[in-house]
Amino acid sequence: MPIAEHLKPSLIELLLAAADDKLMLGHRNSDWTGLGPILEEDIAFSSLAQDEIAHAQTLYEFLSPIAAKDENELAFGRTAEEYRCATIVEPHDEFDWAAAITRQFFCDHFDRLRFRRLAQSNHKPLADLAKRIGAEEQVHVDHADSWMRRLGRGTTEAKERAQKALDQLAPLTATLFEPVDGEPALEKDGIYPALEQPMIELWRREVDAVLKDAGLSAAFTDVDPTKKGGRRGIHSKAFSELLDEMCEVYRIEPGAKW
Amino acid sequence: MSKIRQNLDLGQAETPIDAEPLGDLTPYVVFTQLKAKGPHLYAGWLEAADDGMAMLLAKEHYGQDQECTNIWSIDRADLASSDGLYAIENPPSGETTYRVFTQKNKGDIFLEAAEISANSAAEALEKARQAKPQAAKAHCVWVAPVDRIISSEPGEVIWRFTDQTYRLARGYTRSVKEKWKQFRDEESLNEYEKEDLKEEF
Known part of the structure; x- marks a missing residue:
């Protein structure tokens, strides 16, 4: 089914959230290259x-004709307020392996859903x-679960x-879990259909089961719908620094071919 | 990668470089099957803390960069070789089914060749040499008890759908060639346009 014109802005928001989460998480985790706990x-x-990063690229390519922007421009050519990533992917993990794995664990379970x-x-x-990306997400979940245990x-x-x-x-x-603008309409129209239960409940059940098995626990907080965060362009200071560095080369000559 | 890495204090090496290796990691050999019903081929070695971690890492290192249908990983302690390099540390008792892997010539990769029943690894190696033509002529033969070979699950996704062959030599070469072609084509086009404009004006 083609996407109705009035739903396109919301779909762009939704897919930018997914792509931006993945781009920032991949960028942060790539800092571990050469520094992992074992070879x-x-x-x-x-x-x-x-x-x-490859998943993010695929999503930007998918979005490119809908958003009428080149995928590189989508990845690197926006202002901080135009990114839709969640706050959890923004801070540096300070090379704390437990923090890196825990963040990956939370995000992978979220992405699978x-x-x-x-x-x-x-x-x-x-x-x-989504089926193709979801299949690879299972590999990520297995990896993160194994490390949490x-x-x-x-x-x-x-x-x-x-x-x-x-x-x-x-x-x-x-x-x-902060919704992007227009998410209810995408859900209602069947572009982003709801699961059998609220996503946050399924997610908490999944991660709690692994944590219980590992002898660990987590105290989660509820989503405050009145609080605007990354999904609506409000980001941490760490994010601006991350973005400035990540986009440094692109900004020298936007549109340059590599 | 970010500049924060430049400020990272990696400290001094705690052990001299000629110290004996420490740690509780075990070497595993990995085989991949590229097509259903095809033989499993030697892919490489890795080190892991246990069987579960070995399979996880085998999928990451050897499965995901090329399409394959199955992966095996075998603890080195479960491998016996005809050249005496490896011996099974806790041999199974009684008659056991062993999987046979053969290396045709020195430097070739090992291939899954057959299954054989024997009362010991030495007997399995001997029987393989006598009964299986590939093993008889092989430069080296490995055997491992079938029930100690760790296998990936049917239907598991063990290769990437996104093209990340740029990480491999063949992918990198292809990508660089494409970039050069693009560059040369662009230059030729610019020259052509210049000539074309000369004629017009």
Whole structure:
């Protein structure tokens, strides 16, 4: 089913949120290249970071004709207020492995559900794309779950570090669930159909099950619908710094071909 | 990658470079099957803390960059080789089914060749040499108990759909060639346009 003209601005918001989350998370996690806790995980985590960036690229390419903007312009040519990523992907993890894994764990479980919803979209090209990304998301979830269990069941130090990371990051998970402008209309129209239960409930059940298995816990906060955050262009100071650095080369000559 | 890495204090190496290796990681050998019903081919080695981590990393390192239908990983301690390099640390007792892998010539990759029943790894190697033509002529033979080979699950996604071949030598070369072609084509077009304009004005 083609997308109705009046729904296009909301769809752009929704897909920018997905792409921006992935671009920022991939960018942050790529900082671990060469610094992973063991050689094999160093390679694996770098690959996962590249996956996130590749997924973002695919989503920007999909959006390009709808938004009438080149995919590079979408990725690097916007002001901070025009990005739709959630606050949780913005801060640097300060090279704390437990923090990096915990953030990846929260975001991967969220993405698996997000792409499950999009895979049921009545807009077939979007559903097909979401199915492909969703299948790879499972690999990410398996990887993150495995590490959460390892940290939780590991040494006292590993468990303490994992719990500290969970305590710090759990309150930020609400930012993943902040709706973009026009999201109810996309849901109603079947472009972004609802799941069998509210997404946040499914997500909490999934992550809680893994954390319980790992001997860890997290205190989540509810989404405050009155508070505007990343999904509506309000970002942290860390984000502006991240963006300035990430877009440094692009801004020298926008539109340059590589 | 961000500039924050430049300020990272990596400290001093805690151990001298000639120290004995430490840690609880175990080497695993990985085989990938590129087509259903095809043989599993040697892909490489990795180190992991246990079987679960080994399969996770095997999928990341060896599965995701090329389309494949199955992955096996085998703990080095479960491998016996005809050149005596590897021996099974805790051999299974009684008659056991072993999977046989053969290396035709020195430097070739190992291929899955057959299954054989034997009472020990040494017997499996001997029987393989006698009964299987590929093993008889092979430069080297490996055997591993079938029930100790870790396999990926059917239907699991173990390769990427996004093109990340730029990370491999062949992908990088292709990408660079394409960029050069694009550059040369653009230059030729500019020259043509210049000539064309000369004629007009």
